[in-house]
Amino acid sequence: MRRRTFLRLSAGAITVTSAGVVATEPSGAFAAPSTSGTPHHDAQQRVVVAADGSGDFVSVQAAIDASAGGDVVIGVRPGVYHGQVVVPAGKPGITLYGLGRRPRDVVIADDRANGTPKPDGGTWGTTGSASVTIDGAGFRARNLTFANLFDEAAHPEITNRQAVAVLTRADRVEFRDVRFLGNQDTLYVNSADAATIARAYFRDCYVEGDVDFIFGRATAVFERCRVHSLDRASTPAGYVTAPSTSITNPHGLLFTRTRFTSDAPDGSVFLGRPWHPSNDPAAIGQTVIRESYIGAHIGATAWSDFGTWPWRDARFAEFRNYGPGAIVSADRPQLTHAEAAAATPAAFLRGTDGWAPDLCK
Template sequence: MRPQLTPAQAAGYTRSQVLRYVGSAGAERDDPWTPEPLDPARLVPDYVVGSGCDADGVQTAVNLAIAEGRTGRVVIGIAAGTHAGLVYLPRGAARFTLVGLGDHPADVVLSENIDAEMSGTEYSAKFGQSFAQAHASVRSIHDRIAALDTITTANASVIRVEADGTQLVNLTVRNTYNCDRAQGGSDDRNAAGQFTTGQHQAVALLVAGADRVQVQNVALKSFQDTLYLQSPTRGETVRSCFTDCDIEGDVDFIFGQSTAWFARCTIRTLTSRAAKSWATAPSTDIRTRFGFVFHDCHFTHDGHARPGQFHLGRQWFEGVRATPFGLPDISGYRVTIGPTSAYHAPVGTISLATLNAVGKCVILHSRIAGHIDAASPWDAWSGNTWNPRHRPVLYRAADMLSPLADWLRQQGQSYDDICPDTIFLGEYGNSTA
């Protein structure tokens, strides 16, 4: 099914509308944001990163700015070359602009190897020294991650943006992790040495609850979970704007809870590893106005796609352990709303935050290549066959509220404020490419 918007519906998905609201789902503030195009030639660096410059690493320049008490906009120019190391931009008085000083994004590469299955001990051994002399606001991020048994997806990024108003311009962010960490005893690898199954999240850019993040002419490269757009807390949204960017990966490689506008971006599916791929995995709250909106973008692949195995996206049923959807095939299966999502067969609970993580994505005036399954561009969560974590594709609110009506009444939940025709997934004016 390819849900098409009407012209009137599509008219509501302009950049100014999508980026206008911020805050708690259902009670968002009207806070217009219209980011202006950035001209790298007019961005005068406060610090320059590179051999013989102000700092020998991007994080060193960030640390200098914080230590010197910089406030307002701080521009960090990055010389051509490959720059290793993690970059953490903490919330504080400074708003950071990272600008590549090369002619093209490929000239300036921020690169590191980090993945979600890394232990806290391994993380600290590998990166601890680079944060040892950092300001407390940065060092505390490292220390918190290092204390974890496994660092998880939310801490496995090359760049971590917590500072509101961050700008990234004219550079490449690459997570070099190659899906080569053994998991679960399986040794099923492809010719590139990549495991074809398992959890191999490795984030290039994590927007960790920051608002008004502007990313322009930037390449983001990884495999699974390349770009993570994280809300400050579940049910609260912030905004990011991506223009003229190149984003690639194979599994759920643009995902998260917050609102984001993508214009003139190339969304490239890599086909070397995953038997099935989803470009997006939004987890937008049901009462948040907008999730991911793509305008004049190009959904393409690396030239080796297998038709029918790739999708525009699936709605991330975030944290689900037991589902109220579908017809269970487990004797005595039952699920109720609880404080957390859990499952101890045959009884489970689902939190309201998980239930409300419906995922919203609209694609407008874009070119969609033939690798995307034309008949089913949107996929179910956790497969089309029922299992305890299953959820079907939800194109609009009625697809959730109608089948769950009796169950929701039994749980004492009302969604009378939600119009059944509220759009979750939609397309308008797209063409094949």
């Protein structure tokens, strides 16, 4: 399995080996670009997180806890910030902005898995394993990295290895120039409950993992991203998506102008399989991939059954993809031109309130 080069783990310590040095304004006065596409308002709250104590807070969670929500920009100086982060539903409108030169310069991470024991007994479960949980509507992140550093090789005693880097359950969340790092279940795009639709938009992002590493029931659009499958040295090497979209939701996962790459052998990875949580028959997952590059790691049969649930009953489709893994066959359903005209980022994200994030213009 490929090891990530941006972190070095040594004797239990985590250090950044490629962090940049960035000059910022004094604490509380940095000039982060607006993530909404409009100038800053005077009422906007801006604070700085710095692990060395040079900012307003030394941890991301402390900055979130101190905020009242609304229009808050939390600038995070370069470093690794270890520990779980939760953005509660009562604090909407929070933006996390990395103050490094590159997304890799600011890392927000934790290292627990589904099967990791809890201090008070039991285990964390998949949801509880998340390094970052986002319940606050209108959350935005830019120019940073979210990671779950759970080391599978170091914990052979843990068999439930789902380890989430980010769990989103809020509506109208946006990510730009953000990296999501993990192995199994890296990015969990979900909603508050099966009857609720939550929308998420990802632009110019990087997501890596091996098994079901983009999954959940949310409506999520990935535009101009890179989706990278790690090689876990097994057969199959992995599955990219595991949507659990409710049959009542016409919009699940959409990838457009995205690159699907891998370290795994040719033909060893599936684009997805249908996840039915608790064997819910109404979870008819949707993954649509259009006008994207697909590497040779994806074989002629790109979709897989999930246990007894057949992939052909799910809503899987492609349109005008290219690359060595973009094979058009009976096992690779394609959108018609009429269907493709309706399967756009704007159509997926619009909802009943006409949401159109600036990032997709």
